[in-house]
Amino acid sequence: MNATVAMILALAVGTYALRLVGPVLHGRVELPPRVQELLSAGAVVLLVALLATGALTEGGGFAGWARPAGVLVGAVLAWRRAPFVVVVLGAAAVTAVLRAAGVA
Amino acid sequence: MRTAERTALVRDSALVWLASGVVGVSFGAISVTGGLPVWVPVVMSLLVYAGSAQFSAVGVLLAGGGPVAAAATGLLLNTRTAAFSLAVADLLGRGRLARLLGAHLVTDETVAFALAQPDPARRRAAFWISGLGLFAVWNLGVLAGALAGGALGDTATYGLDAAFPAVLVALVLPALRDSPATRRSALLGAALALAVTPAVPAGVPVLVALAGLVLHGDRRPA
Numbered sequence: 001m002n003a004t005v006a007m008i009l010a011l012a013v014g015t016y017a018l019r020l021v022g023p024v025l026h027g028r029v030e031l032p033p034r035v036q037e038l039l040s041a042g043a044v045v046l047l048v049a050l051l052a053t054g055a056l057t058e059g060g061g062f063a064g065w066a067r068p069a070g071v072l073v074g075a076v077l078a079w080r081r082a083p084f085v086v087v088v089l090g091a092a093a094v095t096a097v098l099r100a101a102g103v104a
Numbered sequence: 105m106r107t108a109e110r111t112a113l114v115r116d117s118a119l120v121w122l123a124s125g126v127v128g129v130s131f132g133a134i135s136v137t138g139g140l141p142v143w144v145p146v147v148m149s150l151l152v153y154a155g156s157a158q159f160s161a162v163g164v165l166l167a168g169g170g171p172v173a174a175a176a177t178g179l180l181l182n183t184r185t186a187a188f189s190l191a192v193a194d195l196l197g198r199g200r201l202a203r204l205l206g207a208h209l210v211t212d213e214t215v216a217f218a219l220a221q222p223d224p225a226r227r228r229a230a231f232w233i234s235g236l237g238l239f240a241v242w243n244l245g246v247l248a249g250a251l252a253g254g255a256l257g258d259t260a261t262y263g264l265d266a267a268f269p270a271v272l273v274a275l276v277l278p279a280l281r282d283s284p285a286t287r288r289s290a291l292l293g294a295a296l297a298l299a300v301t302p303a304v305p306a307g308v309p310v311l312v313a314l315a316g317l318v319l320h321g322d323r324r325p326a
Contacts, residue, residue, distance in 0.1 A: 004144060007171035011161055011178040012151035018182055019210045022189030023196055023203035040219070041286045041320050043191035044279045045293040046184050047216050049313030051272035052294035054265075057301050067266045074270025078277050084116045088123065091270030095263030 064104035070095030105225050110233070113226070117234045120213050123267045124155070124238055125245035131158060132249025138166040142250045149246040153208060153239060157181040160306055181307035187314070188215040195224075195231045209235030213268075216275035285320045292316035 031039070055071040057063055074091030082090070128149065135145035140162065148158055157178035164174040189210045195218055196206035209231070218231035280287045293316025297309035304312070 003171040004140075004165070007161065007165070007175045008144070008148050008151060010175040011148070011157065011182075014175070014179045015152050015154055015157065015182045015185065016208060018179075018186040019189045019207040020204075021186040022191070022193035022210070023207050025190065026193035026196075026203075027198075038317060038320060039187070039190050040279075041283070041289055042187055042314055042317055043215060043219060044276055044286050045290045045313055045316050046187055046310050047212065047272050047276050048280070048290035048294050049297035049310040049316075050184075050212055051269040051276070053297050053301055053309050054272070055269035056298060060302050060306070063265075066263070067269075070263055070266030071269040071273065074266065075273045078270070078274040084274055085119050087274045088119050088267050088270055092123075092263035092267040095266035096261060097263075099261060099263065 066095045066098040066103045069098055069103075105229055109226060110229060113221075113230050113233050114237075117217065117230075117237055120217065120234065120271055121237050121241040123264055123271070124213065125241040126262070126264055127155060127268075128242045128245025129249035129252070131155070131162070132246040132251070133253055133255070134159075134249075135162050135166075136250045136253050138162070140165070145246050145250045146243075149243050152178065153242070154178070154182050154185070154211065155242070156212075156306075177306065180305060183307060184212075184310050185210050188212070191215060192218055192231060195228045197228070206231070206235070209239055211235070211238065213271065214238055216272055220275040220278055288319040289316040292319050 051071070055063070055068050058067075070091040070093075073094045074087045077087045077090050131149070132145045136142055145158070145162065148161070152158055152161075160181055161174040161178040164177050165171065169177075189207060192206075192210060192215055196203045214231060214234040217234040218227045221227040221230045276290070280290060293313030296315055297313040300312050301309045
């Protein structure tokens with residue numbers, strides 16, 4: 001078998017197995033309320049870590065100023081309860097304009 | 105659920121679909137211009153369906169890192185989906201087929217979008233609307249990008265890399281506002297993730313962030 005095909009299959013099967021953890025355990029294992037509470041808090045912790053590393057880093061180093069500046073504008077808009085579309089387009093627009101102006 | 109609520113879910117999802125579609129186009133284009141045949145990004149997107157893992161795996165391949173390193177990097181990045189699948193498990197319904205299909209749709213964006221909804225009915229609808237739409241748009245985008253090659257140029261020009269963290273900010277803010285314990289945990293977790301990022305492989309920092317949950321132990325009412 002071609003090595004690339006094997007790589008795609010390994011990644012696909014492994015990823016699907018990870019995604020099945022929740023549905024397979026659900027209904028079979030009775031989780032105490034405290035654990036369920038930690039699970040939903042854990043999902044938020046993961047998402048916040050993803051957005052922080054996604055906003056600030058690229059390939060293990062600093063992502064440059066344009067991206068975090070755009071995300072910060074998006075965060076301020078979200079904090080002020082702006083509509084979702086304004087948050088997302090605002091963040092992208094600020095980053096795009098900064099890059100067009102020569103800010104990395 | 106009222107039609108208006110469903111329309112609002114579709115409207116908010118559509119924005120994430122649009123941004124993901126463009127990122128999918130760039131994934132297809134990067135893969136093909138890097139020298140991979142068209143079927144590689146297309147099949148990978150259908151079967152793996154995880155943006156960051158796909159970019160990393162193709163990046164390792166194109167850098168000459170070999171298929172084993174490519175698969176390992178992608179899997180490491182996707183370990184977080186196990187935690188996400190636990191968080192949304194009760195939204196998938198009871199049927200075996202719904203669970204098997206729903207599992208494949210677990211992504212950062214769809215989980216964040218579902219969990220941001222105020223009640224179980226809307227969370228369930230949000231999961232399926234966001235998940236099915238994102239799957240369709242992502243794969244069509246990758247196919248278009250793979251066929252178009254390098255014609256699109258650098259998507260960083262459009263600032264899309266800032267759109268995704270901003271989407272996540274908008275989606276987690278309600279949970280952060282509501283719960284001081286979650287807020288403390290998330291802040292510590294993000295700080296830990298950022299601190300270890302230069303030193304560990306991609307995918308590990310967000311797992312390290314889960315250590316932030318030690319601050320969740322305090323049970324004082326909010």
